[in-house]
Amino acid sequence: MSDSTSLLVIGAGLAGYMFAKEWRKLDKTTSLTIITNDHGDYYSKPLLSTALKNNKTANSLPINNAAEMAEQLDAKIIINCEVTAIDAINKMVKADDDWHGYEQLVLAVGSTPIHLMLKGDAVERVHSINDLKAYSKFRAHLQPNAKVIIVGSGLVGCEFANDLILSGYQVDVVSLDNQPLHRLAPPLVGRSVEQSLADKGVVWHFNEVVKAVDLVPNGLAVVCESGLELVGQNVLSAIGIKPEVALAKAAGLTVSRGIVVDSYMQTSDPNIFALGDCVELNAQLKQYVAPLLHAGRCLAKTIAGEKTECIYPVMPVQVKTTLCPVVVVPPVEKNVVWQIEGDLPNIKALCYDENKRLHGFALSGACVRERMQLVNELSI
Incomplete structure (x- = not known):
């Protein structure tokens, strides 16, 4: 059995759903199908590591189930279904024993633990x-x-x-x-x-x-x-995660550490896009929520017809250790020097190049209050 849709998304994690939400705001009529290998519940993965203290259980973390998301997005959501192959030439994917056609495909397949x-x-x-x-x-x-x-x-x-x-x-x-x-x-x-x-x-x-x-x-x-x-x-x-690239690689897409995309989140196939933890952009992996959300908004515009380049703004990484909060903007440049001040646990570390230009920062404890001032300095 086979069917066809204009836009097909593989993956119903935060990346897949947030992209679909943004895209549906811009396009109310085009058909959308989402295929996921789990129950399709909509939840925020970063909240897993704070759930105990916040009195959340695995059952109370989901915000919506798949049926509710299907109604919100006016989409067909196929749950508990494993996509095993992509036929990029004929623009079809195989999920369990069925083939699904598409005009444009978005891979939001995430990552897997190391x-x-x-x-x-x-x-x-x-x-x-x-x-x-x-x-x-x-x-x-x-x-x-x-x-x-x-x-x-x-x-x-x-x-x-x-x-x-x-x-x-x-x-x-x-x-x-x-x-x-x-x-x-x-x-x-x-x-x-x-x-x-x-x-x-x-x-x-x-x-x-x-x-x-x-x-x-x-x-x-x-x-x-x-x-x-x-x-x-x-x-x-908890030794880390790695991008899920097997499906893309088998389909002949360019992969390195992640699925390689250009600044429009387009893969080496012009009809296939990718975003989230599985993506490698400019030889970098950005497996955090803020880059995912930003890329999702840009890709939604592109697929809706307004080609939009994904240029990441300054996006601090927040470490949710409430006993000692940490906020970091890791420097991209290599030839930089850290200047550190403060006493444990309140540390302010600023990363400068030889021209005294700020390239990143790391703050802990009470010093996290300075994050917005430093973000603004980095954004200039």
Whole structure:
């Protein structure tokens, strides 16, 4: 069986739905079909790492279900359906056993967690959270006052550590890095997060390589190459995500780390566009909400007939560690120097080039109040 639509979107995450919302504002009549491999609930993925403290469950996080979104968007939404192939020449996609035609196709296929190469008899019990389904599974296994071992001290690992410790759980964080937020912020900003969460009970283990997860009588044992062994009831891997490119690559589209697009979010096929976590633009991955929303608005205009280039404004990255808030604008330029002032946990780090021009900043604690002033300076 096959059918056809003018605009077909693969993916019903935040990228797919936000694009569809923006596009439908501009085009009230063109047919729209969205295909998703999950239930199609509309929710904000960044809220997963703060749900416990905000008294949210996996069931209460969705804002709308697929039927409600279909009505809002005047769209056909096909749920629990895996797209397995794109025939770019004939402009069709295969989803389960059906073929769906399109005039224009938008890939909003997101990302997938990076998995540790682990040994042990409890590897399948390691959680990686990148969507509502995975979060629901994590919460189902989370018992009151349990000890959670988080592997990874990047943005997501720190946010979950913050949320769990404030919600009455015991938390150990194991990391290959020597500080939190190692790839995002200067050392003192990371140390601010480390100190603030440690003061509440988070135990940090840096410069450790996890090699195995084993089942033991009182839970799960996380074993490191150094000989360190930690025992807890839950293990959460938060070592990062990678763009989902398999479908695009099999279709013959240009991919690198992500699906390569131009400044109009167009792939190497003129009828196929992409946005969100799966995209690589100007050799960069921007796997945060603000770039996703901006690109969605630009792409909506382009597909509605008003060709609009996606030029990102200054978009700070907010780390939702409420015990020590952090805001970062990472510099793109390489030949820059950080100038740092303040005392833990209130750090102000400014990134300048040799001409004293500001290229980025990282703020922690009370210094986050200065974010808008610095954004304005960067925007000049």
